[in-house]
Amino acid sequence: MSDVPDLPSDELAAFVAAVIPVLTQWVPVTPARTLGRLGAPDEADLPSPGVQVVRGTADSEPACLTALRALGPLLVERLLGALELVVAGHDWSGAPSLVADLPGLAPGGYAWVATGGHDSEATSAAALLERLHPGLADRTVALATGIAAHPAVTRLLTIPPAVTDEPAIAARHGAAHLALAVAVAGAVVDQAAPPVVVERAAAIVGLGAGAAALLLRDGSMPPAYAAALLAKVRAEYLLPRGMYGSVGVAGNRFGLTEHGVVGQSDFAGNGLVAVTDGGAVIRTGVAQGSVHVELAVLAQAPAEVESGWEEIVEVSWPAAEGRASVIAPDGTSSPRLRRQTPPWPGDYRVRVHARGRDDLDTESERYKLIVWAAPAAAETVHKRTDRLGHRMRGEPEPVRPPRPEHAYRWVRRSPLSVAATVTVVIGATLEQVLRAFGADPNRPEPIDGIRRDLSSPGATETWVTALDTGDAVLVVEDNGYRGSNAAVLCAASVSGRAASMFWNVNAVTRLSFADGGQLLASFEPWGRDEAVPPRVAAALAGLDFAEPGDRTEKGLVAVERFTGGGITTDDVAQIFETGIGFRVPRALSRSARFNSQGNRTDAPPSAPQEAGRPDVR
Incomplete structure (x- = not known):
């Protein structure tokens, strides 16, 4: 920041x-x-x-301009529109000399300034002025900061005692500091006497808004603000509320606490949660990283204990202030999980649910915290089944058979993690399977080109990739769902079997099975209540889709069991490294029938059909 020479502070x-x-x-x-x-x-x-809220600034730009850009063009434009006329019409000549020591633009010189297409006019004018007259932005901030402490100015920045609600205090606080900074900027710009290329009123408002943002960001809030904020939060707090997020883990722990520190705790009592000053600390399986957490705050105790969790423990803690956050040991927190418990002191109960702690995998480790106000009571253990909990309690670890779905957890870290369909076919050639999907095996194309074409407005085609592993033909659709189509599966399975698993970002899934050209079953696996044929039932045996977690992975296990062939991470890598895909022009009719060569057998006599290729009209 530019040094400010001795100035007549009383006069300014x-x-x-x-x-x-x-x-x-x-x-x-x-x-x-x-x-x-x-x-x-x-x-x-x-x-x-x-x-x-920008805490750092670029080396090439004064902090004032960085703070101005951080306000956003809409806010700055509104300020310019409100202040432009009064600033342009004000007489700024009464201020003492403020910038005589600063260098100006050399005679015959020039300056350029790069501005974003969405910058406010005030931001562009302030940036141009700073290029023409370096140091004005820093000088404006230095003068505004210094003069804000003068008694004659301080009294105008003080919020009257009659103003007690949070919105009014914030508005008075912001308006007074903005007026101070714009007043200083007006005198600075007037004395700099910029050329006509600089719109003076816009530059004054821009420098003033940037300086005010720094003053307000780094300064103290009015004394009455904390109480007003708490009153506002309490008045607007509603129950029930629920939120999801991720929290950082260090030293095998995270916390639900009013304070910003999660210290070491003893988990020998229940193996999951320990009460600490201002909240609770939760013991994780992973030592470092982040885990998924769901937080629910209720008006009363939950009516039932949820299923699908491996450890469930309930404890009480006394809140000194309320508004506890789910935080990492270093105090960081997702905004969605911050300050969410009731904003009142008192006794609270938290029921901590955990699963996946034994897997040492941040993607599968999950937690749910349910909080409600209740008198202090003894600890309650609702469930204790994972190995980590037994170790922490000093108990013999239970023997738990390996879960087959764990073998497919690599999908979460693959290009297919968000949405895809995986279809496995046995008893058919690669060409037959591609034709069953409506693709032409003689027209392979680079995947990048297909994606580029299909991203254009109005594109109606889909596309697939495929791989012959020797034991089966795999069809992979990145964000596609052709493999869940009944007609496609029937066509692909005419000489064998086919099964597919579809999932998307909205947690919609579909598991489908076909044999000998007949669809045996197609359903949303976690909501299934109808009976299925014995061959499908055998593929589903032991897979609990009602249990949260690993549903996509369980579906892929069922596909592998039914067909005898599965997909591996190496298969996916080979498919995308090869980079070849096939377009599917239009969807096939769900009522279509196919022969063992993959050709439609129900085409109308008047509709000519290319040999060896299904009619996809």
Whole structure:
């Protein structure tokens, strides 16, 4: 920041104090409130769309301009629209000399400035002025920061005692500091006397808004703000509430606590959770990384104990303030999991659910915390079945047979993790399977080109990739679902068997089986309640789809059992490294019938059909 020479502070303070009331009345309430909250604590949880709190600055740009850009163009444009006329019409000549020591643009020189297409006019003008007259931005911030402490100015920044609600305090706080910074910027820009290429009013508002953002971000909130914020949070707090997120893990633990530190704890009692000052600490299986957590806050105790978890323990803790967060040992937290428990002190109960701790895999390890207000009570253990819990309690570990679905957990870290269909076919050639899907095996294309074409508006084709492993033909659809189509599976299975597993980002799944050209079953596996043929039942034996977790993996196990062939991570790698795909022009009719060569047998007599290729009209 530029050094500020000795200045007549009383004279500058008098000048600024006279301008602040003039400008304050023109500052719109909504952007003033946004500015006023820049210095609010993180737990205020009062985000402002488009505003980023920038803590660092680029070496090539003054902090004032970085802070100005972080406010976003919409907020800055609204401030410019509100203040432009009053700033342009104000007489700025009464201020003492402020910039005489700063270098200006050399005679005959020039400057350029790169601005984003979405920058506010005020941001562009301030950036151009800084290029023409280096040091003005830093000087504006230094002067505004210094003069804010002068008694003549401080009294104008003080919030009247009659203003007690959080929105009003934030708006008054923001408007007063913005007026101060714009007053300083007005005097600075006027004395810099920029050329006509710089729109002066826009530059004044831009420098003032950037300086105000820094003042408000780094300064203290008004004394009454904390109480007003708490009153607002309490008035708006509703139950029940639920949220999901990830939390960092270090030293095999994370916490639900009012404080920002999760210390070491003793888990020998129940093997899962330990009560600590201000909350609870949860013992994880993984030592480092992050785990998925669901947090639910209820008005009363849950009616039932949930199934599908390996460890469930319930404990009480006394909250000194309330608003506990799910946090990592270093105090970091996902915004969705921060300050979510009731904002009142008192006794609370938390039921901690865990599964996957024995897997040492952050993708499969899951937690659910249910919180409600209740008198302090003894610890309750609802379930204790994982090996880690037994070790922590000093008990013999139970013998747990390996879970077959664990062999497919690599899918979560593959290109197919979000949405895909995997189809496995036995008893057919690669060419026959591709034709069953409606693709032409004689027209392979690079996957990148297909993706590029199908991303254009109006594209109606789909595409597949395929691999002959020798034992089976695998068809992989990245974000596709042709393999779940009944007609496709019937066509692919005319000389053998076919099965497919579909999943997508919305947790929709479909598991399908066909044999000898007949569809045996096709259903959403976790919601299945109808009977299935014995061959399908054998493939599903021991796979509990009602249990949360690993549903895609369980479906792939069923596909492998039914067909005798499965897909591996090496298969997927080979498919995408080869980079060859096949277009599918249009969907096949669900009522289509096919012969053993993969040709349709129900085509109308008048419809000519290419030999060896299904009619996909």
